[in-house]
Amino acid sequence: MAKVRLLYFASLREATGQDVEVVDSAAPDLATLYAEAAARHALAWPRERLRVAVDGAFAQWDDALRDGSEVAFIPPVSGG
């Protein structure tokens, strides 16, 4: 099990109703971690449309969870 902080932004924050969620997860990778969050909050975003970041840097979906890390699922950006 790994304890991670999930960060939600923009429409993901509104869909989950929170900007931070601390979870204990046995997910082997970040893709599974997102699947768990998507099921828990009935998120409409397919993982293919999102990116994932760990501790403030972009990561890969097949990366393993690191205990104590901060994970953010990044919906398509709209700055500029």
Place this chain on the structure above:
Amino acid sequence: MTAHAAGTIVARFELADARFEVEPLRAQLLRDAAGAYASFEGWVRDHNDGRPVLGLRYEAYAALASAEGRRIVEEAVARFAITGVHCVHRTGDLAIGDLAVWVGVSAAHRGAAFDACRFVIDEVKSRVAIWKHERYADGDLQWLHPEPAAAGSTDEPRGEGAR
């Protein structure tokens, strides 16, 4: 000589949670070796996608946005013959006509200045973790999550979380 002789190449990216002045930032890009300066200013406009817009809010994942923004300006230095590049992007609440993003580039010649300026704003729009929340005249609110240019998906959840 002058205070602007040679020196290292400026490559900066910043988020700003309040209005900022462009002129002092532009002045920091001046160099004796620079014969050109190009800039881009993105302003909040009063419509989007055919809907009247009253204002908007930018939300950033600051740690990630700052890191990716710095990567972009460093890429611009590596790709183009420029003497300086600086980009500042607003966060928070903005009104119509407010400056949302500024890019300034100095270079020996105009071609590199224009090209690097275009590169930076395009990359910022596609890569930096900033989201726009628009407020419409009809009372609706919406997070914008644009499709990637090449994608043909039709299940656009861009209005998710609206209202």
